[in-house]
Structures are given as structure tokens and as C-alpha cells.
Amino acid sequence: MVTEKSAIFIIFGGSGDLAHRKLYPSLFRLYKSGILKDHFAVIGTARRPWSDDYFRETVITSLKDYFDDSEDIMKGFAKHFFYQSHDVNDSEHYIALKNLAAKLDDQFEAGHNRVYYMAIAPRFFGTVAEHINSEGLKTTDGYNRLVIEKPFGRDLDSACELNGNISKAFPEDDIYRIDHYLGKEMIQDIPHIRANNPKLEAAMNNKYVSNIQITLAESLGVEDRGGYYETAGVLRDMVQNHIMQIIGAVASDDPEATDAKIIHKNKTDLFSSLKKLTPEGVDTDFVRGQYDTDKLGDKKAYRQEDNVAEDSNIETFVAGNIQFNTKRWSGVPFYVRSGKRMPEKSSRIDIVFNDKVDEVGIKPNTVVTLLIERVNGNSILINGIDYKESGQDFISFPEEAEFDKAREAYESLIIDILSGNRVHFTLWDELRSTWKYIDTIRNRWDEQTPDFPNYLSGSMGPDAAEMLLERNGNSWVWDD
Secondary structure (H helix, E strand, O other), X not given: XXXXXXXXXXXEXXXXXXXXXXXXXXXXXXXXXXXXXXXXXXXXXXXXXXXXXXXXXXXXXXXXXXXXXXXXXXXXXXXXXXXXXXXXXXXXXXXXXXXXHHHXXXXXXXXXXXXXXXXXXXXXXXXXXXXXXXXXOOOOOOOEEEEEEOOOOOOHHHHHHHHHHHHOOOOHHHEEEEOHHHHOHHHHHHHHHHHOOHHHHHOOOOOOEEEEEEEEEOOOOOOOOHHHHHHHHHHHHHHHHHHHHHHHHHHOOOOOOOOHHHHHHHHHHHHHOEOOOOHHHHHHHEEEEOEOOOOOOOOOOHHHOOOOOOOOOOOOEEEEEEOEOOOOOOOOOEEEEEEOOOOOOEEEEEEEEOOOHHHHOOOOOOEEEEEEEEEOOEEEEEOOEXXXXXXXXXXXXXXXXXXXXOOOHHHHHHHHHHHOOOOOOOOHHHHHHHHHHHHHHHHHHHOOOOOOOOEOOOXXXXXXXXXXXXXXXXXXXXXX
16 A cells, blocks of 8 residues: 655755756656655755746656656646755755745645755755754754765765764754665665575575675766766775675675664674775775777777866776675675676676585575676576576575566655665765775875776776686676
8 A cells, every 4th residue: 555755855956967867757656656646845946047837847858758658647746846046055045945845835735844855066965954954944843854965975084074064954863875776676675585585594604605796887988977987986986885885785784674773783883894904905905997998999998088087097997805804704705896888787796605505505606696787587596597497496585576566766765765764875884984995995096007098898897807806716707
């Protein structure tokens, strides 16, 4: 049974790409499902001097890129949208927002609930949060939830500053840090898979696991994001957040836990146990790369992309060996890999068991693959074969019948925000530990001049990524 939710959404950056490409389509899906129906409104804010009607037209136009619903349904949805021209530094504009939100709360009977969504550059997060607080936008009768998008800083110092500014205006329990990978069906299902398959869970430790591999590969280059990548690189863009959060889902203790505080404590404990890196350890355990053109010279090299320096040393590929000092995982390599211009898009987790795992009823040297982005309808593979056809019965996954109804990641996360469910969001204590770890890598790399470019577009990355595993007698499971 669908339970309707009530709220006023105030989207800072409401005219932007993120809002039109991700947020509005997700809200529309919730509208069609009945989760959002009569008791909600969306206020889009930005500097542009748009009218309500023009704003609604842009929303409908964006929806037509994803849906073939009738114009009437889209117009009915868009009637819940309102626009407020806004300067983030102008206190008067926040007062206007407060008055509009109060008016719409009465009009739509939205229960005095507020969702403040930061679809803007991170440098404005603290300013907006401070003004929300100081100009009285917060409701006293409902909830006030602040949603922020990555990047959450660019290093530990900037992340601490950002978090400090936000925390002055909102308590941690009201801050929802979005990592869209935590909204993906497979990532959310990992605890259920572990908890409901005793043999698999019994094998998830350093006695039986040889290594765990996490690959987030993309076939595209940086496209129109060259300017962003010049300040981020794949280490900050993919490893510090997405890959670390996937590790948290795979490696945390107590998969049967459902309480958000317990789950986040387990993740915080895991990340605080990251094996300390030294500069020399970075040289040994991490590889970086930057894509060149392809064999035929048809693709642009990274240094030829728009808004990219001709001598750029920013990495578009990272591979590494991450380890933890815990009783469960000590000595187990978590091999991670993410890159642009790889042979195809692939998001996967490969759990490689050793030859002792037959003690718990799994064939020696079995590889279990969890496909974050399903391929041909498959979601779990055993030794490269759909688990149902593999001849091994240590995994069952009845929820797979529901995959046709699986929600898009942002849709799932917005439901969690409206429900006050913080399980699939990132807490500050987790970020602090992961940033400290990533800073060690970044600082070491900034001291050196890499030999870039060092891998062809369409390849599996630089040769050193293969050697990273080979020296320990391992190899990448996914090798095109």
C-alpha cells in the first residue's frame, strides 16, 4: 500500500542540470506512484528571473526526455512547481522564500515539512544553510531536512570547514549527504543477500576471502566535464565517495542490523580501521592513469578535451589496494578500480574466495560477482554464470522478482529523505576517515610528475594496474 508523503521542497539551483536531469524526473515518478500526490510543492530557486509558468515549462520539457506520459499528467504535476529568483547572499530573498513556503504549506496542506535541497556548487552550502537558519525558514511544527550533493569538500580541511558551516545551522540528524550509489538496488540489497545466505556470510572473512574487487568503469571520456575534472580527478570523484561507500556495504559487520545508528556505527568503525598509508605505501599500492587517444586516433586524449590543460596531470584512472585492520578483514586486499574510456561501462563487485572455502559448503576458489548495473537481467554471478544456473546453491535471492519494479537511485533516496530514513546516506564521521586516507594519496601524487598519458582509450587502463595484483598472485576478474 502506497503511503502519501507531504512536504515543501526548496531546491537551491532549481534551474540547473542536476535538478532537471535527476530530481524532477524522480519526483515525477513518485507523483505517478502516489507517494507524492496532493500535499507537496516544489520551489525552485536560482538567479535567473523566471516566472512560475516558464519554470513549469522547463520542468515539462525535461520530463519529455524520459517519459511518454500525456501532457495533462505532466501539467498536473507541474502545477505543484513555483519559482523564486534568488541571490544566496541576500537576506531579503530568504524572507521571500520563507513567506512563499508558508503560503504553499497552507495551500497544499504539506504538514509544515521542509526539504532544503542543495543542487548548487558546494562553496554555497554554508552560506545557504546559515541564512535558512538565521532568516527563520525552518518550520517549528514539522521537520527540516537539508540535502547536500557531493563533492563534500576536496580534501579533509575543506570538508571540515564545509561540515562546520553546515553544522552551525543543522544538527547531524537533519543532514542528508547524497551518494547516489547508495540508492542503487544492488547496493541496498547487499546486507539482505549476506543476512539471508548463511554459507555466504560465514565465508565473508579473512579465513575464506582471497580478495575483493570493486570496479566502476566508464566507456565515455570526461565529455563536457573537463573543467570539473581538472579540480577533482577520479580519485576524488569516484574513490573517496562511491567506492568507499560500496566497501562499507560489502564489508561492514552485522548485516542483519536495520537501525540506522547501528549501521552507521559499523561503517564508521570500518573506515576508522583503514590501514594507515605512508607515502611509500602509496607508490606501492596505488596506480594512476590518464587516457590517450585510441589505436586509430579517433578519440580525443584527455589533454585534448575542452577546458583541460594541455599538460594536465589529473588522473582519469585509479587502481589501488585498500586494506583494513579489523579482525574480519585484516590481510584481505580490497582492490578498487575506476576509470574513464575503458572498454565498456561496468559497475561490479567480485568476491574471490580461496581454496579453504569448501569448509562452509562453497566450492574452492569460487568467485561471486554482484553486478551493480545488471547485465541481461542478471544481478548475481557465480564464476561468471547466473547464480541460478551455476550448480551451487549457497545463494538465494527471491527479491530478484521485484527488479522490474526497481526504482531509480534518486527516487529511492528521495523516499528515504521524506521518510526520515538515514541508512543510505553518508555521515560526517565516515567522511572524515575516508578523506584522511585519500589525502595521503593525493598529497603524494601532487609531489610527483606522472608520465601521462599512459593508457589508450578503450583499454583496461595502464599496465601497472595489472601488475598491482600480479605481484600478489592475483588478477582482475573482469578483464574485458
